[in-house]
Amino acid sequence: MAEQTLLRQSPLAFAADRLAEVTRATGGAVYIAELPFLTQLNLRLDPKGPAAEAGALELGVPLPTGPGAATSGPAGSDELTVVWLGPDEWLVIGPPGTESDLAARLRSAIGDEHAAVVDVSAQRTTLELSGPRARDLLASGCALDLHPRVFGEGASAQTLLARAQVILVGRRDGAFRVLVRASFAAYLVDWLIDASVEYRVTR
Numbered sequence: 001m002a003e004q005t006l007l008r009q010s011p012l013a014f015a016a017d018r019l020a021e022v023t024r025a026t027g028g029a030v031y032i033a034e035l036p037f038l039t040q041l042n043l044r045l046d047p048k049g050p051a052a053e054a055g056a057l058e059l060g061v062p063l064p065t066g067p068g069a070a071t072s073g074p075a076g077s078d079e080l081t082v083v084w085l086g087p088d089e090w091l092v093i094g095p096p097g098t099e100s101d102l103a104a105r106l107r108s109a110i111g112d113e114h115a116a117v118v119d120v121s122a123q124r125t126t127l128e129l130s131g132p133r134a135r136d137l138l139a140s141g142c143a144l145d146l147h148p149r150v151f152g153e154g155a156s157a158q159t160l161l162a163r164a165q166v167i168l169v170g171r172r173d174g175a176f177r178v179l180v181r182a183s184f185a186a187y188l189v190d191w192l193i194d195a196s197v198e199y200r201v202t203r
Helices: 013-025 050-059 099-110 134-139 182-199
Strands: 031-035 039-045 070-073 080-086 089-094 115-119 124-130 156-161 164-170 176-181
Touching: 013 031, 013 182, 031 182, 039 050, 039 099, 050 099, 080 156, 080 164, 089 099, 089 176, 099 115, 124 134, 124 182, 134 176, 134 182, 164 182, 176 182
Parallel strands: none
Antiparallel strands: 031 124, 039 089, 039 115, 070 080, 080 089, 124 176, 156 164, 164 176
C-alpha cells in the first residue's frame, strides 16, 4: 500500500501568482502577499490580575491596555505581536509552527490563575500590504480613518474591509497586516486585486 502524505495548504495558496502580479502591475505602488500559517492564540485573562503580568513576562511583550492598540516584541522585534481585542481578550500572533510551544509556555506561566489560552491559528490567514499606495487601497474599502497620524505603527482595529470582517494591524514603514477568516480570504483577495487596478502603471 502506497504511503500517503498529507500536505497543509494555506487558504490563499492558489492566489500567490495573482498577488505578485499586483506588485508588478502597480510598479511597486502596492505589495500584497499572504503570510500563511502564522501562530494565533486567543488569550483571555484579568488584565489587572497576576496572570496578566505572568503572561506578559513569558511573552516578552506587554499586553496592550486599551482599544486600538498592538504591541510587538520582544525588544521591538516582529517575533510576536499582541493585539487588543477586548478588556480581557488579546490575540497573540507569532511565527508559523510555534503555536503548541507558545500555548504551553503561556499556560505554564499563568498556572492556576483564571485564564484561557486557545489556539485559533486555523481560523484566519494573514495578508501583508505595503507600498506607497497600500494605505489608499485599504481606505477605499474601510470606513476607518487610516491617515498615518491616526492609524500608524502599533495601531489595530477589528473592522470591515470590503464588508469582510478583519483585524487590521499597523506596522512599521506604513505596512499593514490584515487578518481575515479563511472562508472570506478568497473573496477579499479578489476585491483587493480589483481595487488595485486604479494604481496600475500604464505603459
